[in-house]
Amino acid sequence: MINSKQFQTTVHRFIELYGDRTEGIGEEIHAGLAWIDETKFVLIGGADTTTPQPPSWRRISRLLDLAQQLNRPLLLWDPPFQTDITGPTTLLHRSAVQNSQLQLLKLPVPIIGVFEALALEPNFAPIDAAVLVQPGEAGPQLETSPVLVKVAADSAGLKSEILELIGHLSTLPVERLVDQRLNSLRQAAGSGH
Numbered sequence: 001m002i003n004s005k006q007f008q009t010t011v012h013r014f015i016e017l018y019g020d021r022t023e024g025i026g027e028e029i030h031a032g033l034a035w036i037d038e039t040k041f042v043l044i045g046g047a048d049t050t051t052p053q054p055p056s057w058r059r060i061s062r063l064l065d066l067a068q069q070l071n072r073p074l075l076l077w078d079p080p081f082q083t084d085i086t087g088p089t090t091l092l093h094r095s096a097v098q099n100s101q102l103q104l105l106k107l108p109v110p111i112i113g114v115f116e117a118l119a120l121e122p123n124f125a126p127i128d129a130a131v132l133v134q135p136g137e138a139g140p141q142l143e144t145s146p147v148l149v150k151v152a153a154d155s156a157g158l159k160s161e162i163l164e165l166i167g168h169l170s171t172l173p174v175e176r177l178v179d180q181r182l183n184s185l186r187q188a189a190g191s192g193h
Contacts, residue, residue: 002030002045006116006133007077009155010162011036014043017063028052031063034075036159039166042067045077057096064103073110073166076127101126105181110169112162126181128172129165133158 002014017032018025029052034043042063052060067074104111105126113127129148150165152158169177 004116006114006155006158007045010159011043017066018059025055025059028056029059030077031059033072036162039163040070040072041075042070042072043075043077044079046079052097054090054093054096057093057100060100061096061103064100064107067109068107071109073112073169074107075162076111076113078116079113105185106178108174108178110166110172110177111181112165112169114158114162126184128169128177128180131158131161131165 011034013035015033016030029044029046031044032042034041044060044063064074066072110129111127113130114133115130116133129150132149132151134151134153148165148168150161152161
């Protein structure tokens with residue numbers, strides 16, 4: 001994620017933050033503060049396809065707290081949240097996953113997902129909007145209920161789509177954002193995902 005061309009040309013500045021390091025630094029993710037032009041974000045992204053372990057989930061939880069405290073929108077870049085909650089084998093792992101996902105649902109700031117390598121699926125983390133990177137195939141804006149989805153063909157389009165979505169989502173009341181995430185989760189559960 002951090003070495004991708006789209007990330008390098010879209011995010012102007014990135015400061016990676018780590019956590020308590022009690023059991024490790026959470027190497028399955030990259031996370032920290034990011035800037036696109038003058039817009040500040042808290043960024044969480046998948047480092048690889050490995051399922052995040054408890055240190056990564058605790059790191060995610062701390063960054064969600066930071067996004068709330070700083071009132072910064074959250075940018076999930078190829079997010080590591082597409083894990084099966086029944087997959088973790090330890091109680092500690094299940095607890096960390098569930099706590100982070102509940103915290104994400106209730107986060108009072110806009111959440112945008114950027115998907116370079118992953119397909120947008122209904123069982124991923126609750127977000128308010130998504131940008132799909134599909135080189136050479138940019139099309140009109142797609143709207144699915146309740147998540148707004150845009151398609152970007154290149155890095156310049158990706159940056160403008162992210163900033164446009166943040167501008168739109170920042171005008172919505174927090175209650176509406178949380179309700180949309182809950183509706184998205186209900187739809188995913190209802191469709192059997």
